Amino acid sequence: MIDLRAVRETPDRLRASQRVRGEDETVADRLLDLDSRRRAALARFEELRAEQKSAGKAISSAAPEERDSLLAEAKELASRVKQAESEADELGTEVDRLLREIPNIVDEDTPDGGVDDFRVLEQVGTxxxxxxxxxxxxxxxxxxxAIDTDRGAKVSGARFYFLTGVGALLELGLLNMAMQQAVANGFTPMVPPVLVRPEAMEGTGFLGEHADEIYRLEADDLYLVGTSEVPLAGFHSDEILGADGLPNRYVGWSSCFRREAGSYGKDTRGIIRVHQFNKVEMFVYTRPEDAREEHERLLSWEREMLDKLELPxxxxxxxxxxxxxxAARKFDCEAWMPTQGRYRELTSTSNCTDFQARRLNTRFRDDAGKPRFAATLNGTLATTRWIVAILENHxxxxxxxxxxxxxxxFVGREVLEPVKG
Incomplete structure (x- = not known):
């Protein structure tokens, strides 16, 4: 959730962010109008409540012949107080609803444009x-x-698979290697739950325009996560962290689930775009002023993994x-896929600034002891999809x-040998 106070002070930042995202920039004006009306309603409520208190004192000291008229006035005033409070509450609800619909304000260095307008920062390897x-x-x-998609489809349907033999060893080795690297760099290893409450899913921003990508268990009102970012972001919800402990770095190993709604006909062959996969995900809580530097660190750790695997x-x-x-800014690392003749995403790392922390009420005490919202960041360190790049490039x-x-x-062998002619 964006900072309403910052929007009041610099509404053009929100307008510019919306333009960069290709979203409606007039949302800034709607938000400011609602906020202004809410604050006016709150002022009326406080003014009327002060009158109500004064009226109560006047009644207690009034002469008997004046009390009936004063009681009638007090009754009318109570009704107006209740009406003003109701109006302020309704407008407050509208402000909160609109705030939760607005995406994070993008970093000023984020490129303009859509899916094809990314900026290539560096190419590594040939x-x-x-x-x-x-x-x-x-x-x-x-x-x-190593891979059996036919039996995966027989058991579970399209976009499911079995990793068998060296395929299973390759995934376990890859993920263990990622966990070991993360722990060596100070991350706390986590195996989080993969079913979460709506508050955690909504708080991380996944129940907006991409809600149709998420599996929901209606009978239990729980969601299957598409990334361990969700439970790790919820881990410190409604908490105040100590400033001396920041950054808090966690690395989660989990199965992930995505419906892949809207991907009909895309990447139907193999295990590039599937409904279930495993992933090692880094997640960090830090001070907002340190988030940019931390984002670069996450990217460097992702690159370290790719370099170790000798992937272009x-x-x-x-x-x-x-x-x-x-996300306010996101870097992807894309590996070369020889049979497709193009680069495909293997990792992402996002700086979410204090957007998720505001929604999940995660704060820290600064050096002066004042509670402030933390910044959160995430980054992928390995997933099942990496097997695709390893097999094709090597x-x-x-x-x-x-x-x-x-x-x-980690795999226990130097070469994977064919078992079929």
């Missing part, structure tokens, strides 16, 4: 020049006995029109796949 026709990850996965990739700065509700002509050296101790 895509392999195969002297054979490379196989895609699904064909490789089937040759290696590029770093992109996501445009405002492609940002999620909570394949050999005979269908075997070389395991990157940094990953070998």
């Amino acid at each position: 895509p392999a020049d195969f002297d054979f026709t490379p196989r895609d990850h699904l064909e490789l996965g089937e040759l290696l006995g 990739y590029r770093v992109v700065d996501i445009a405002g029109g492609d940002l999620g509700t909570s 394949q050999r002509a005979d269908g075997s796949v070389v395991v990157p050296e940094a990953l070998r101790s």
Whole structure:
């Protein structure tokens, strides 16, 4: 949730942010109008309540012949007080509702435009020049006995799969490697719940325009998470953190679930776009003034993982029109996919400033002891999708796949050999 006081002081920032996102900038005027009317209603309420208190004192000291008329006036005044309070409450509810609909204010350095208007910050590594026709990850996965989408569909439907044999070892090794790196950098490891209450899902900003991507268990009023960002953001909701403990860095390992609504016909082959996957996610609480620097750190840790896996990739700065509700700025790392001839997203890291913390009431005490809203950030350190890039970029002509050296101790072998002709 954005800071209403900041909007009052600099409404043009919200207008500019909405333009960058491709959203309605007149929302700033609607918000300011509602806020002005609410404050006026509150002032009327306080004024009338003060009159009511004075009237009560006058009645207690009034002569008997004056009391009836004063009681009648007091009754009328009580009705007006109640009406003014109701009006202020209704306007307050409208202000809160509108505030929760407005996305975070984008960082001033975020590029303008939509999904195709990202800014390439750096390209790392050179895509392999195969002297054979490379196989895609699904064909490789089937040759290696690592991926079974046919049985996944038989058991659960489209966009489900089994990771079998070396496929399971590869995922476990990858995720364990990510957890080990995070812990070495001071993160507290977490295995969070994957079912959360509506307050946690709404508080992180996932029940807005992308609500149709989320699985909901209506009988229990719980949601399956699409990222452990959600339970980790809720971990300190309604709490005040000590300033001396910041930044609080957590790394969560969880299964994630996405309905992939609206993705009909996209990436239907293999395990690039699926309903269930595993992910290691970094999550940080810090001071708002330190959030930019922390964002760069998260990106550097993501890049460290990609470098260890010897993958060619590029770093992109996501445009405002492609940002999620909570993000003020987002960097993606996209790995080269040889059989697609293009880069595909493997990681994202977002600076959510104090947007989520305001919604979840997560604060810290500053050096003066004053409670302030924290900033939250998140970043992906490994997911099931990384298997796609590893298989395709490290394949050999005979269908075997070389395991990157940094990953070998976690997988237990140097080469994945075909089990099928």
